[in-house]
Amino acid sequence: SASDGMKSRFTNIAFGWSINGDNLQRELGIANVKLVNDFVAMGYGLLTLREHEYLALNDVPREVDAPIATIGAGTGLGECFLTPSGESYECFPTEGGHCDYSPTTDIEFGPNKRLSTERIISGNGLASIYEHLAEKFPEKVNSTVHAEFESTDSLRGGVVGKNAGSDELCSQAMEIFVKGYGREAGNAALKYLPRGGLYITGGMAPKNLDFFTKKSWFLDALFDKGRVTPALKSVPIYLVLTEDLGERGAHYYSYQVRHK
Incomplete structure (x- = not known):
């Protein structure tokens, strides 16, 4: 969902549900309500990760004070990125999951049908x-x-x-799914150059872990970017195992807002 801080309209609900922060403040008796994009919450959740909660998919060190990004497939596909801000990071939403999907093999969907990557x-x-x-x-x-x-x-x-x-x-x-996921993760890496880490989040990767870690489908597709492939080799890739980052990120964000 997209949010301007006080009003949010759900992208993937056919009836166009919306939430109004002002109404929530009145109805719940909460002094200050802020609405954030679901993947902004996911992004802030990255800042709470402990080492046992993710796997490194390549052997590349994180660069201090570099951008961070995440892409996550679950019910839909979300993307966001974070940039350094003071002693922490600020997270920015995107609607990257709704970009066009480009089939690359004869058995994938026909070229005359427009598909978003999330589909x-x-x-x-x-x-x-x-x-x-x-x-x-x-x-x-x-x-x-x-x-x-x-x-x-x-x-x-x-x-x-x-x-x-x-x-x-x-x-x-x-195989088609994992390779397509890898290609889109590579696209995200090219757009954000997140040398602080590109994190694979959402439920699909941890639920199908062997297809991401024991086969080379994902990373081969991620790095298959022709002459700009070397630019991606400096991006550390992590697969997040926990699925509660959204809740943790919302808590992290609310704490930051309250203590500013």
């Missing part, structure tokens, strides 16, 4: 990739897996992830 790099996106493959290659469909997929009302991406180690189409869907 592919998210839990629902993983499900959409599987559906596309099942339609394109019906002879490869595992009837048991497909029945489980069809009977699940929500979180179908979880069915694909659960079966990606044993089912051919689920594995192929996961």
